[in-house]
Amino acid sequence: MNEQFFFESLSDETRRRILVLILKHEELCVCELFQALDVPQPKVSRHLAVLREAVVLAQRREGLWVYYRINPLLPTWAYRTLEQMVQGCGDLELFLSDSKRLDEMPNRPVRCCA
């Protein structure tokens, strides 16, 4: 666990939006994320790559879909930091509308064995 990468990964708003959504929903796939955030897919993929390289997120492939979740090996202090971030950001307008778009999204992929 490299704290430099960890804190850098929190310094971007798009990445915080991704993390908050995943913390609220356990596990989400790329198509859910970029539609909830309403940003281009390559943009979300790049930020997911940053979060993967920082070992903050883990990924899992299921057919065509790739699901992202918080890395279960994240140290306790780092996980608690993420929880505090949700406290600080989760109720802001921008983050709430992400959740709303996700809830209203049609054709969300169905996990067969999540």
Add this chain to the structure above:
Amino acid sequence: MNEQFFFESLSDETRRRILVLILKHEELCVCELFQALDVPQPKVSRHLAVLREAVVLAQRREGLWVYYRINPLLPTWAYRTLEQMVQGCGDLELFLSDSKRLDEMPNRPVRCCA
């Protein structure tokens, strides 16, 4: 409290070193900080300015010296985030040697009414 500025302020290692020292010691002046970190004084002043503008630190002048402490108005979630940061970074070699240099520093300014 702007979370963008808050998380950006944590994304730099020098600023984390400053924050960890201050969290461990309540209040420190600029000369203690730049000597403990063993970096040029203007560098520490620039980073302190970033932390001030992010409203993470508050300052207090006492004669020639300027003392910095955690902004007492910091929201709870942000303060807890800082505490988790100390958990994650405080025991790393780099941060420990900062503390050591501070302890061994001669002529530390004496607070008359801290």
Add this chain to the structure above:
DNA sequence: TGATCATATCTGCCAAAGCGAATATAGTCT
């Protein structure tokens, strides 16, 4: 094998952030 869908990476560009060195400001003391 070729078509299709989901995701990832690359390219070229621009803006922001960090640095060292020099300089400015602000307070204190004689």
Add this chain to the structure above:
DNA sequence: AGACTATATTCGCTTTGGCAGATATGATCA
């Protein structure tokens, strides 16, 4: 006022980081 000390800011430069748009990869199914 002038000298001195502590701290802050500016300047010129280089590096890094983010973006959009285009393209590549990888899995699935006909």
